[in-house]
Amino acid sequence: MVNLNSFKDFFVNKSFNSWIFISLFITFFLSFPIISLIFNVLLNYNSDWNIVLNIEIWDYLFNSVCIVFFQSIFVVVFGVSSAWLITTYDFPFRKVVDLFLLLPLSIPPYIAAIAYGELFDYSSYFQIFVRENIPFLNDINFFNIRSLPGVIFIFTITLYPYVYIISRAAFSEISYTYNEIGKTLGLKQLKIFFKVFLPLAIFPITGGVILSILESLNDFGTVQYYGVDTFTTGIYKTWIGLGDINLAAQISIFFLFFIFIILFLQKRFLSNEKINLKTSSRKETSLLPSGNLKKIFLITFCLFPAILGFFIPFIFLLFNSIQALEIFVSKDTLINTFNTVLLATLVSFTIIFLSLIINYSARIKPTKINLFFNKISSLGYAIPGSIIAIGILVPFTFMDNFFINIFKNNFNLDINTFFTGSIFVLCFAYIVRFFTISQTNIESSFYRTSKNIDDAAKCLGKKSYFILFNIHIPLMSLSIFLSLILVFIEILKELSATLILRPFNFDTLAIQVYEYASEEKIIESTIPSLIIVVLCVIGIIFISRINDHLLKSGKR
Amino acid sequence: MVKDKNIEIENLSQTKDNKKILDNINLSIPINKVVCLVGPSGCGKTSLLRAISGLDNFSSGRISFDNKIISKPNYSVPTENRNIGLVFQESNLFPHLNVFKNVSFGSKKKKYKDIQKETFEILKKIGLPHYANVYPHQLSGGQKQLVAIARSLLTKPKLIMMDEPFANLDERLKNKIRDITLHLLQKTFTTALIITHDPDDAMFMGDFIAIMNNGKILQFDTPENIYNNPSSSFVARFFGETLSIKSKVNNKKAKTIFGPINITNSKNGKEIEIVFRSEAFNITKNKSKNRTKKIKSRIIAVRYISDNSYLHLDILNNSFKKHIHIKVPGKFIPPKNKICYINIGKKNFFVF
Numbered sequence: 001m002v003n004l005n006s007f008k009d010f011f012v013n014k015s016f017n018s019w020i021f022i023s024l025f026i027t028f029f030l031s032f033p034i035i036s037l038i039f040n041v042l043l044n045y046n047s048d049w050n051i052v053l054n055i056e057i058w059d060y061l062f063n064s065v066c067i068v069f070f071q072s073i074f075v076v077v078f079g080v081s082s083a084w085l086i087t088t089y090d091f092p093f094r095k096v097v098d099l100f101l102l103l104p105l106s107i108p109p110y111i112a113a114i115a116y117g118e119l120f121d122y123s124s125y126f127q128i129f130v131r132e133n134i135p136f137l138n139d140i141n142f143f144n145i146r147s148l149p150g151v152i153f154i155f156t157i158t159l160y161p162y163v164y165i166i167s168r169a170a171f172s173e174i175s176y177t178y179n180e181i182g183k184t185l186g187l188k189q190l191k192i193f194f195k196v197f198l199p200l201a202i203f204p205i206t207g208g209v210i211l212s213i214l215e216s217l218n219d220f221g222t223v224q225y226y227g228v229d230t231f232t233t234g235i236y237k238t239w240i241g242l243g244d245i246n247l248a249a250q251i252s253i254f255f256l257f258f259i260f261i262i263l264f265l266q267k268r269f270l271s272n273e274k275i276n277l278k279t280s281s282r283k284e285t286s287l288l289p290s291g292n293l294k295k296i297f298l299i300t301f302c303l304f305p306a307i308l309g310f311f312i313p314f315i316f317l318l319f320n321s322i323q324a325l326e327i328f329v330s331k332d333t334l335i336n337t338f339n340t341v342l343l344a345t346l347v348s349f350t351i352i353f354l355s356l357i358i359n360y361s362a363r364i365k366p367t368k369i370n371l372f373f374n375k376i377s378s379l380g381y382a383i384p385g386s387i388i389a390i391g392i393l394v395p396f397t398f399m400d401n402f403f404i405n406i407f408k409n410n411f412n413l414d415i416n417t418f419f420t421g422s423i424f425v426l427c428f429a430y431i432v433r434f435f436t437i438s439q440t441n442i443e444s445s446f447y448r449t450s451k452n453i454d455d456a457a458k459c460l461g462k463k464s465y466f467i468l469f470n471i472h473i474p475l476m477s478l479s480i481f482l483s484l485i486l487v488f489i490e491i492l493k494e495l496s497a498t499l500i501l502r503p504f505n506f507d508t509l510a511i512q513v514y515e516y517a518s519e520e521k522i523i524e525s526t527i528p529s530l531i532i533v534v535l536c537v538i539g540i541i542f543i544s545r546i547n548d549h550l551l552k553s554g555k556r
Numbered sequence: 557m558v559k560d561k562n563i564e565i566e567n568l569s570q571t572k573d574n575k576k577i578l579d580n581i582n583l584s585i586p587i588n589k590v591v592c593l594v595g596p597s598g599c600g601k602t603s604l605l606r607a608i609s610g611l612d613n614f615s616s617g618r619i620s621f622d623n624k625i626i627s628k629p630n631y632s633v634p635t636e637n638r639n640i641g642l643v644f645q646e647s648n649l650f651p652h653l654n655v656f657k658n659v660s661f662g663s664k665k666k667k668y669k670d671i672q673k674e675t676f677e678i679l680k681k682i683g684l685p686h687y688a689n690v691y692p693h694q695l696s697g698g699q700k701q702l703v704a705i706a707r708s709l710l711t712k713p714k715l716i717m718m719d720e721p722f723a724n725l726d727e728r729l730k731n732k733i734r735d736i737t738l739h740l741l742q743k744t745f746t747t748a749l750i751i752t753h754d755p756d757d758a759m760f761m762g763d764f765i766a767i768m769n770n771g772k773i774l775q776f777d778t779p780e781n782i783y784n785n786p787s788s789s790f791v792a793r794f795f796g797e798t799l800s801i802k803s804k805v806n807n808k809k810a811k812t813i814f815g816p817i818n819i820t821n822s823k824n825g826k827e828i829e830i831v832f833r834s835e836a837f838n839i840t841k842n843k844s845k846n847r848t849k850k851i852k853s854r855i856i857a858v859r860y861i862s863d864n865s866y867l868h869l870d871i872l873n874n875s876f877k878k879h880i881h882i883k884v885p886g887k888f889i890p891p892k893n894k895i896c897y898i899n900i901g902k903k904n905f906f907v908f
Contacts, residue, residue: 450648455611455642455644461711
């Protein structure tokens with residue numbers, strides 16, 4: 001009897017091990033590009049490195065540091081101030097303004113760059129108006145947007161929502177009683193903000209700033225279009241221009257080092273995880289009332305970033321696309337839209353599936369190794385798309401050459417490349433890069449479900465996969481849906497990895513925008529841009545609805 | 557002591573971070589009886605429950621159900637195959653399922669009709685048949701707990717374990733729910749292990765009580781024996797208010813401020829502890845000719861609670877200044893600050 005039981009038990013235990021095994025596999029899969037990059041640099045050290053190091057890499061570094069520094073300041077000014085006003089004061093159209101403030105997320109920086117590039121062009125109405133009417137500004141070089149400050153401007157207005165979302169959540173979680181205590185101690189509202197709320201929320205806020213920085217470092221379209229060289233353009237140039245993948249890998253590693261320094265600094269100096277926040281969701285009634293003049297000020301102030309980041313580019317796209325309606329119905333556009341949506345759907349479902357497995361595995365076996373997998377697998381978002389692309393390209397090019405040689409030597413056959421330039425490789429890059437988004441969401445929804453729920457179901461005689469499908473997935477269905485949309489939007493906008501990895505004769509909407517824009521066919525480029533933006537806006541409206549719902553039901 | 561054993565825990569030990577959480581636990585849970593596991597918080601009650609349920613592993617010992625080993629180090633029948641029920645402090649009903657689906661969650665029946673019949677049967681027993689379509693968040697705390705118990709009972713578990721099931725309920729509701737629970741367990745002939753930190757709960761629910769401290773089971777017995785023959789001063793102090801006096805044995809007698817107490821089976825000079833329950837004290841008149849010594853005390857406060865008078869007294873003795881409580885049946889309300897005298901009877905104190 002006992003023997004039979006232990007036999008059975010062996011298999012049951014084995015099923016537990018299989019969860020770990022699958023996690024291990026997924027983690028390896030996700031960290032593969034980085035591992036391959038490191039190995040490549042160690043194995044193929046390229047002496048051309050010195051040339052690049054001497055001349056260009058310091059330019060890349062200077063430009064990237066400038067962008068990171070100024071962008072950080074401006075996104076904080078835009079994002080934190082509007083988040084504070086929205087969570088503290090009551091004014092008309094508050095909810096609408098709140099949604100508007102999120103909308104710049106639907107405009108990829110390169111699309112905003114195209115729009116503002118046209119609007120501030122030498123021959124634009126704006127420049128002509130300024131030159132003719134303001135005497136001391138008639139210099140033709142007045143505000144050249146195709147410059148480093150222009151790039152910083154574009155990144156600020158399109159990326160501040162990352163800071164806005166996070167600080168808004170942080171401010172509304174900090175118990176409102178702190179505000180009341182501050183007042184009874186005789187502090188003015190502004191002083192309460194600087195002395196209580198800002199210090200308490202500093203870690204999440206810097207988290208938001210880091211996210212926006214990672215986005216701008218990932219960007220390729222904007223810096224390329226405005227002719228400001230950064231690491232991303234450097235990597236692209238070395239690969240496409242010089243065709244030197246080893247050198248591109250070396251620059252990537254240097255760039256990665258730069259990113260990890262930023263991440264380390266944030267963790268080291270700004271972490272206040274020790275502070276145990278007394279949190280409570282704030283009720284609508286606790287918003288402060290304001291007078292009529294103040295109301296007008298509040299609305300204008302909060303709308304300002306949204307107007308710059310969304311409405312101006314959006315209206316630009318609308319007006320110009322009307323002139324190019326025939327492209328809208330063209331075969332290319334339809335095929336590209338179909339390609340993009342299909343790709344985004346496929347990848348986002350895969351990502352959700354993988355993150356469910358890796359998180360559930362960590363839940364039923366919370367061993368150190370599983371928790372480590374969890375951490376490693378969510379590094380992808382810190383790594384720019386172009387680096388991931390190079391990291392994937394290196395080993396697959398090697399494998400392709402290997403197969404081509406085998407077929408050539410043994411069967412005397414000329415075959416095409418096998419992996420590089422396939423949809424599979426592109427999907428792989430997307431999964432690595434955007435896995436973090438669903439990972440953090442799914443992880444926190446697992447965390448919110450009491451472990452006793454699992455135990456109760458186990459005692460009722462249910463197996464772990466049954467519990468996953470019948471308890472956890474239904475319970476976190478909203479979070480899953482939210483992650484799906486978030487990943488979907490990111491893939492719609494993604495350009496830098498796609499540009500390197502896209503298959504031959506396969507374009508996404510983002511690629512179409514980029515190609516039109518680089519041929520200076522601005523009007524044509526507005527059509528695919530508009531499709532991306534509209535799809536993203538729909539997604540963002542969904543996201544904000546779901547978030548509100550989660551907030552109300554206390555699940556956030 | 558108990559012959560109908562069905563759940564047997566032998567020499568169970570568990571260590572976590574070099575600390576012994578469970579220290580050589582031996583416990584036989586008799587069939588169809590309710591056993592209450594009682595002890596202060598952090599004494600290892602929940603660890604024992606998790607070990608029995610198979611949710612946690614342990615370092616040595618074994619657990620058997622019906623003489624069949626289900627768990628020992630390096631071998632463990634997974635929780636889902638043990639056929640046990642578990643009820644937590646927070647009910648942990650599945651929030652996305654209604655009461656009917658929650659209760660029928662563990663059902664092994666195939667046909668919907670059978671499941672329905674079975675579920676409504678148990679819902680009737682807890683008095684909530686018309687709540688079948690209600691979702692957990694619409695239930696009160698007590699109802700949630702009843703549904704959680706029903707959910708476990710539906711699978712006809714060999715053993716149902718409850719971890720502080722009444723701790724989140726207010727006093728009145730608790731009394732009602734634990735009454736329903738007790739009768740439900742009796743009606744369904746279920747073996748139960750109920751964890752509680754509250755000695756009242758244990759006395760009310762248990763056919764047997766196991767008292768635990770620092771990872772050890774100090775005494776396992778019927779409630780009467782636990783109360784009347786506590787095995788240690790800790791057990792005596794745990795159930796009810798007590799006053800403890802340290803003394804030395806001298807000539808088979810121990811000196812206390814209440815006069816000498818006969819100690820039959822101790823050597824001379826041995827340090828002993830005498831624990832008095834508050835029932836041990838009587839209020840007497842100064843002149844009464846009782847053998848034991850009378851102690852002068854002052855009445856600090858008197859409260860009349862459900863036909864008992866509850867007296868707060870300060871003992872007025874320079875070497876022994878203590879505050880004690882005495883429960884007197886009936887209405888007895890002397891004025892505050894009045895001086896009175898107390899002595900001890902023959903029962904309700906224990907020598908260790």
